[in-house]
Amino acid sequence: MELEKYQNPMRENVYDVPGLCQAQCKKIEADSRMILTVPEIYELRRIIVTGCGDSYAAGLSMKTALEYLTGLPVEIVPAMQLARYEQRDTFGKPGSVLVLAVSNSGKVSRVAEAIERAGRFGALTLALTGNAECPLAKAAKRNVLLQIPAFSAGSGNGVRSYLVSMLSLLLTGIRIGEVKLRYMMSDSQMYRDEVARYAEEFEKKLEEIDSEMFRSARENMDKRSFEFLGSGGNYGSAWFGHAKILEATGDAASYNDMESWMHLNCFAKEIEGRFMMLFSNADGPDRSRAEEVLDVLGRMKGSLTVVTDSNETALPEKAERILIPRCRFDWMSPLLNYLPSALLAGYLSCMKGETYGRSGQKGWEAVGDIRLITGSRTEQKE
Amino acid sequence: MVHVLEFDTEKDGVRSLTEEISDIVAKSGVQEGLCVIHTPHTTAGITITSKWDETDFADIKSEFRRLVPTRVDFYHQFDTPEDAAGHIKSVLAGCNMTLILHEGRLMLGSSQGIFFLEFDGPRRRQCYVSIVAEH
Incomplete structure (x- = not known):
């Protein structure tokens, strides 16, 4: 079949996503369920999701879901905006804003900087990351460790980590809404079951x-x-x-x-x-x-x-x-x-x-270095 | 033999079980013995109270809420505050009941009815009923 000649890692990653979705839904739910206490959830008045690249897109994709589930206003704020421009006053009373930072590597300088600053301004900061020792995990007040199984076809194209980023946001939203009694616990399970069913249908x-x-x-x-x-x-x-x-x-x-x-x-x-x-x-x-x-x-x-x-x-x-x-x-x-x-x-x-x-191509030598993302100078000014 | 009653509840609802349990007793043919009732839930209870005036149920529900308000600072955090409160209400009401069976009938007072108390809901719920004959 002609299609087979065009096998590529992105395609192989796509085929892994529905199964990954079903497995990670249970795992992340179990790992993140108690990450926020009930009193902390009742203090929340606003949620900010921050990230860079695909992680930022995960926030955009789940904004409506988070608002529907939690009943709270949700903003998706670019890491640069949160790290350097957001004003202290916008964080209100300590603990009233939850900042969710998604980064699988957890090494992105700007996201770590943003989360540290938000935490300093009184926000409850929660990192959703695949690396417990990364700068983001160290900067955040709480962490949910995302454990994405290694994949033989190679990663780096973000197809699988994007799913896990969205899923972690969605499950956080389901839990907040449940604790706030916006729906019954049986409804929470129904939402999680729907994730699994949707993935199963996609697989078919x-x-x-x-x-x-x-x-x-x-x-x-x-x-x-x-x-x-x-x-x-x-x-x-x-x-x-x-x-x-x-x-x-x-x-x-x-x-x-x-x-x-x-x-x-x-x-x-x-x-x-x-x-x-x-x-x-x-x-x-x-x-x-x-x-x-x-x-x-x-x-x-x-x-x-x-x-x-x-x-x-x-x-x-x-x-x-x-x-x-x-x-x-x-x-x-x-x-x-x-x-x-x-x-x-x-x-x-x-x-x-x-x-x-453009890996290794002439003209793009200046942008291929990961340190442009992970080694950027961070600042913690007012 | 264990009989299983299955029903849907409303949120914080009260449901009479008197007729269904009386039917099970009658069909068992047992004249002397015990009727054991158990509900296998942790946010529900079973109790006996007056069957004549449904406003009693509103009082009972209201007092349960007054005694155990839904608070955010329960130690039980795994589920929800309402679930934590439901567990305590269930403990107060109890999940088991044993009634005396005499001359083929439950020995209930003329005003007494058997009721299922929902402290969560709406949920699909169960009650087990077992008739133990006297030898």
Whole structure:
């Protein structure tokens, strides 16, 4: 089969994700359940999620879920903003703000700096990290150790750690809502069961999705720009999709909220050479706006792919429908709906003959050093 | 033989078990003995109280809440504050009951009824009923 010629680590990571999701759901739940005490949870008035790169996207993807579950306002704040710009007063009474920092390596300087500063300003800081000895774990007041099993196909493309980052945020939200008595403990279990069921359904459908993304990659390998659209939690999926393209192929890639796209990015000059992927579910709050945006996109040139959970929703004639399993809760859908974009990026990287992250290529020598991320000078000023 | 009663409860609901247990007793054919009732839950209880006026239930629920308010500082943190309070209410009410069976009938007073007390809910709940004949 032709597809086999384009085997790539990203694809292999994608195939591991549904099983990883089911296993990690139980593990993280057990490891994180008692990390915040009941009185601490009742003190909370606001949640901030911070991170860099895919970890930041995990926050965007789970923002709606966290708000739904906890009943608290949730902000996704870039690590730089939290580390250098957020004002002391915005943290209010000590213990009233929970700052969740997601970083699998835990070595990202800016995230550690941000969490240390937030803690100094009185926030309750919780690191969700895969490294107990990392700077982030040391800077945070509490830690949940994420233990992502090693994977033979290699990591570094973030496909598996992104899932675990989202899952850890989601499970933290479920627990906070449960303790706050927003729903019964049986409802909490129902949410966790739905995570497992959703992953199981994705596993069954993955080969079909894979074939479609392979075909899509072949049809779009000449494209020069890639744009990803999504609202609500799908804004995070859009972020992740654009990041994988940038990393895997180096092509121009962007992400946008559907509303913002209609206000600005729709005027972009590159149309024929553009690949567009839009995330929207049949019952999502974005539905009516998605229909309007799709109508516009249908009348413009360029390729259009829609990741959706329904065969029933009307799409423009030219649009490719990537049918994913339906999740019972729209806010939980981003947990796995990013997988088609990762498959696409993996195939495009092979087809275009690109090395991941321009590794070793002339012109990119200055950006290949991990110390640019982990060795950045940190500051702790007021 | 153990009979299992299964039912759905409402949040903090009170449910009469009197008729179902009386039926089990009648069908058993036992004339003299004991009826043992047990509920296998830690946030529920069983009790005997007046069956005539349902406002009694509101008083009972209200007093349980007054005695054991849902607080955030319980030592039990694994579940929820309401669950922790439910455990204490369950201890106060008790999960077991033994009734005397005489001439084929439960020896209940004319005002007495057997009731299941939900301290959590809505939940799917069970009660075990066993009839022990006198030899």
